[in-house]
Amino acid sequence: MDTIKGKVRDFLVGELNLPISQEELKDDTPLLSSRLIDSISALLLVEFLEKQYGIEFKPHEVSHDNLDSLDLIAAFVEDKQGGHA
Amino acid sequence: MYAFTPSAEQEALRQEIVDFATAHLNGGEELRDREQEFSREWWVAAGRIGLPGLCIPEAYGGRGLDPLSTLLALEALGYSCRDNGLNFALSAHLLACAAPLWLFGSEGLKKAYLPGLCRGELVAANAMTEPSSGSDAFRMQTVAVEKGDAFRISGSKSFVSNGPVADGVLLYAATDPARGFLGGISAFWLDRRLHEYKAGEPLRKMGLRSCPLSELFFDNMLVDSSFLVGRTGRGAMIFNRSMEWERACLGGCHLGNMQRLLEMATQLVRDQLAGGIPRHERQSASFALADMQARLESVRLLAYSAAWKMGEGKNVTREAAMAKLAVSELYKKLTLEIATLFGAAGLAPGEVERSQRDAVSSTIYSGASEMQKSIIAQTMGL
Numbered sequence: 357m358d359t360i361k362g363k364v365r366d367f368l369v370g371e372l373n374l375p376i377s378q379e380e381l382k383d384d385t386p387l388l389s390s391r392l393i394d395s396i397s398a399l400l401l402v403e404f405l406e407k408q409y410g411i412e413f414k415p416h417e418v419s420h421d422n423l424d425s426l427d428l429i430a431a432f433v434e435d436k437q438g439g440h441a
Numbered sequence: 442m443y444a445f446t447p448s449a450e451q452e453a454l455r456q457e458i459v460d461f462a463t464a465h466l467n468g469g470e471e472l473r474d475r476e477q478e479f480s481r482e483w484w485v486a487a488g489r490i491g492l493p494g495l496c497i498p499e500a501y502g503g504r505g506l507d508p509l510s511t512l513l514a515l516e517a518l519g520y521s522c523r524d525n526g527l528n529f530a531l532s533a534h535l536l537a538c539a540a541p542l543w544l545f546g547s548e549g550l551k552k553a554y555l556p557g558l559c560r561g562e563l564v565a566a567n568a569m570t571e572p573s574s575g576s577d578a579f580r581m582q583t584v585a586v587e588k589g590d591a592f593r594i595s596g597s598k599s600f601v602s603n604g605p606v607a608d609g610v611l612l613y614a615a616t617d618p619a620r621g622f623l624g625g626i627s628a629f630w631l632d633r634r635l636h637e638y639k640a641g642e643p644l645r646k647m648g649l650r651s652c653p654l655s656e657l658f659f660d661n662m663l664v665d666s667s668f669l670v671g672r673t674g675r676g677a678m679i680f681n682r683s684m685e686w687e688r689a690c691l692g693g694c695h696l697g698n699m700q701r702l703l704e705m706a707t708q709l710v711r712d713q714l715a716g717g718i719p720r721h722e723r724q725s726a727s728f729a730l731a732d733m734q735a736r737l738e739s740v741r742l743l744a745y746s747a748a749w750k751m752g753e754g755k756n757v758t759r760e761a762a763m764a765k766l767a768v769s770e771l772y773k774k775l776t777l778e779i780a781t782l783f784g785a786a787g788l789a790p791g792e793v794e795r796s797q798r799d800a801v802s803s804t805i806y807s808g809a810s811e812m813q814k815s816i817i818a819q820t821m822g823l
Contacts (some may be wrong), residue, residue: 371756375822394819395622396758399678415617415624415674 360409360430367404372397383426398423405429411436445745451510455517461490462521470524473651474795477643479606480651481564483527488561492518492531496686497543502556507752508686511535512693512744519697523792525799526651528694533602533652533806534558536690538565538611541683542630545671550630554609566607568598568657569680579622579677583659585614585629587666587673592616592629594662602806604655605643608633611683612659613676626676630668637662648798687807688761689747692768695803696741699775702796703733706779726782733775740767759820766813769803776800 365381368374374381374392387393393401401423402413411433413422422432447455465486473480487493496511497503506514518528539558542565543551557563571581583596594614601610610631617625631638641656671679710726720727744767747760776797780787787793804810 373756373759373820375820392822395677396681396816397819398623399681400756400758403678412672413624415620415672418620418624418674 360433361426363408364401364405364426364429367408368393368401371404372400381426385426386424387426388420388424393423401429405433409433409437445742445749447513451513454506454510454514457490458492458514458517459521462518465489466518466522466524466527470527470651471790471795473524474526475650475790477645477650477653479530479603479653480524480527481606483524484530484564485561487527487531488559491559493534493561494539494555494559495535496690497535497539497555497559501543501551502559503539503543504559508689508748509745509752512690512748515690515693516697516700519694520701521697523701524651525694525698525796526649528698529649529691529799530564530603530652532687532691532694533567534565536686537567537683538609540686541611541628541679542670544682545628545675545679546630547667547670549667550670554630554632558609563608564603564606565609565611566601566603566657567683568601568604568610568612570598570600571596572599578680579626581613581615581618581626583612583614584618585616585627585664587616590666592664592666592669594629594659594664596659598657600644600654601640601657602652602654604657605640605653607640610638610657611670612657613680616673616676620674622677624674624677626680627673628670628676628679629664630670631664632668636664636668646802648795648801684807685751685757685761688765688813689744689751689757691807692740692744692764692772692803695768695772695800696737696744698796698799699737699772702776702779702793703730703737705793706730706733706782709783729778729782733778736771737775740764740771743767759817762808762813762816762820765807766810766817769800770810772800772803 361383365378369378388398402418406412422428466483491504494503495506495514499505515532522528543555558565569578573582574580585592585594612629612631613626615625616627639658643653643655646654707730710723713723714720744764747757747764750760751757780793780797783793
């Protein structure tokens with residue numbers, strides 16, 4: 357899970373240019389609800405996760421519940437990879 | 442770092458388009474502007490050198506250009522084809538319809554439609570905006586309800602470029618209205634021969650008049666799920682990607698148009714100097730033209746940079762918005778400034794006058810300037 361968080365952190369800060377440093381972006385930092393990530397960036401994040409981890413978001417899964425922090429993202433990806441979601 | 446020196450292939454591409462457009466895509470544009478008339482003949486001609494499919498892979502009938510080469514090709518078109526409406530119609534068809542169909546469509550849809558779209562046999566339209574959606578295009582009333590292996594779609598779309606003449610439409614509809622942007626919008630490909638929708642009468646407009654604009658109406662239209670583009674709920678992502686292509690590349694037409702107008706104005710002043718007018722009397726015009734040349738070159742580099750980065754597979758949300766904002770705002774200002782240099786002649790029907798009208802909507806389509814500023818500000822943490 358740490359690897360997932362690390363890669364997503366790299367993507368958010370390095371690729372999406374989120375206005376926050378890697379160090380400041382904690383595992384529980386709110387992303388969507390704090391507006392750190394806007395709606396367009398959220399879609400780019402979904403695209404990245406699908407390509408990177410070979411998973412597929414269903415329409416209802418593209419939501420704050422699964423994308424609002426590194427903790428939630430990593431848990432969702434792990435669930436998907438384990439076939440639980 | 443990067444340097445924007447066109448490759449030999451890009452130079453050859455530019456020359457090919459300039460030569461072709463100069464010979465085959467000019468003539469009658471004033472009449473078409475006055476009559477608000479789309480030319481299917483000109484569209485088919487553009488297809489002869491693959492203009493409707495510049496960035497589509499060769500396997501589907503396109504020319505397989507990367508984003509920067511696509512931008513350069515559109516710049517060559519804007520420079521050499523005086524019909525800005527045709528140039529816009531081609532660009533909207535390519536960047537907002539054919540490109541997303543290639544990027545997200547099923548193999549079946551791509552094989553069935555992309556070759557015709559690339560060869561100039563088919564015209565495509567992008568149907569997104571609705572009368573009531575305002576600045577939030579995703580708050581839409583057009584709804585697609587899934588019924589077994591098909592969808593029933595009802596609603597209407599407004600300001601659809603190419604709408605009255607389109608053979609295919611990339612339609613965005615709400616499959617889960619409550620979810621909206623995040624998973625609630627889906628994209629569909631419509632075939633005019635198969636799907637029962639109605640196009641309204643062409644709307645009158647001030648510029649780009651040879652690119653027809655209309656409303657589209659859908660009344661419980663049945664669409665088989667095989668015409669879904671991408672997966673259910675992916676419409677926002679597809680639309681966003683198509684807008685990135687538009688913002689990064691469509692400005693090429695504007696850059697080309699500005700360059701041509703600038704050269705015309707420069708020639709005008711040169712002729713005045715050659716005719717005996719003292720240089721100091723035309724210094725204000727010379728300075729104005731020098732200033733325009735510098736501003737044009739600066740936004741050109743911004744556009745090249747965004748398209749280049751897009752071709753590198755990088756996220757260009759900010760860069761594409763900056764390029765779109767800068768090119769379109771300059772287009773609107775520069776066409777007016779050049780007309781001023783022409784004096785009364787700049788107001789008479791003709792290329793200079795027409796370009797002023799054509800330029801106005803550039804700060805509105807593909808997201809208005811205010812929206813581009815909002816996107817840029819968000820990437821700055823504001």
